[in-house]
Amino acid sequence: MKTIFRTEDIFRIPAAAGASPGSLMATLIDIQGACRHLPRKALEILARRTGRSLVDLYGLVAFHPGLSLERRGVHQLSVCGGSACHVAGSRAVREELEHQLGIQLGETTADRSFSLHSAGCLGACAVGPVVVADGTCHRSVTPAGVGAIIGHCQGSHRQPPLDxxxxxxxxxxxxxxxxxxxxxxxxxxxxxxxxxxxxxxxxxxxxxxxxxxxxxxxxxxxxxxxxxxxxxxxxxxxxxxxxxxxxxxxxxxxxxxxxxxxxxxxxxxxxxxxxxxxxxxxx
Ligand code: FES
Known part of the structure; x- marks a missing residue:
């Protein structure tokens, strides 16, 4: 009995992927979590399995801020770009993050440690500016507090070797x-x-x-x-x-x-x- 693994096995795409819109999105999020991006190959397999066009899937990826065609960093930082956070000083926080990481909004550091994004209102307007780092919400962030957020990410998880x-x-x-x-x-x-x-x-x-x-x-x-x-x-x-x-x-x-x-x-x-x-x- 031979065991043949194809690329779809590596992506662990379940047989029921795409049976409902929810299961399709859940599969996309799972692959994004495992690979830190959505490889074109994975989207092609999903398109074949679900009968949807690749264009359709690319549209979903473009619409969902948590999905990306480009490989993201180990740590995800999102700065709220909503109005209340802007008034509270999110721009200075964002600039400090860009300065300390050496990247611009939407970019990933060369060592693939950090990706920096902007998010829409995160629902915590009263305690802005808000930064979400690896799923943890930091409130009332000031430029002086940016270093601690980055340090906390680095301390919580080391980037695994590629292999x-x-x-x-x-x-x-x-x-x-x-x-x-x-x-x-x-x-x-x-x-x-x-x-x-x-x-x-x-x-x-x-x-x-x-x-x-x-x-x-x-x-x-x-x-x-x-x-x-x-x-x-x-x-x-x-x-x-x-x-x-x-x-x-x-x-x-x-x-x-x-x-x-x-x-x-x-x-x-x-x-x-x-x-x-x-x-x-x-x-
Ligand atoms: S505007 Fe930032 S949480 Fe609402």
Missing amino acids: QDPCFFPVEVACPVCNASVLSHEHRLDGHRMVALDWTIGSQRGWVRLSSLWGDYRHVTEHPISRYTIARFFCPHCHAELQSEWLCPLCDGPLIPLVLRDGGMIRFCARRGCEEHMLDLGD
Whole structure:
């Protein structure tokens, strides 16, 4: 009995997602909480499951201030932008937050620790200015109190290493023909060795370095590859072509197999721009 995990399993999208408007929103919020953003792949899966258009889902994300297509920081800070808080001095509080974090409203710090947002009236007008930090409401905030709010966030939770993020975990992979590791010694991404493969498209040849974090689609190529082009992939050691009998369920492109060091296989779509990949943990 084989266990095959697809990206939707990683996002833990329940079978009943989207059966009602409430369940759809709950699923979006769950994915946002786990991944700190809504990956395009997750929205595509939800669109397929629910029969709604992607545009519809993007509209929901744009409307809901708690949802984001961009990866947010570990700590979420919202400054009330309502009239009562404005009169009470929220602008100076916001400017102090921007100054101490080194970002503007709507941005995330480079180390992905903090995101800063503006919110509509939070319903505590009598005790403004109000700042919500990681779900905790701080009242009557002054610029002098901003440092304590940031410090409290930092003390309450340290940013987990990337490989402890539930949506991104490293995989150790090898060539299915010669069994040699295809992890590069020279190329690293976020501290993790990248997957090194060779490719051809027609008469053009080159190398590609893929992120070895499951769920991460970043890569570097020797030559640019046009979107939607299908490449043939080869082991950099034995030079065997990496082939399988499987086709991508999303785009019908060939799925490229790699052996997982801990048992099982990973398969990814050979079409540039298609993000389908599967984790097959074997018997
Ligand atoms: S205006 Fe800020 S809580 Fe209402």
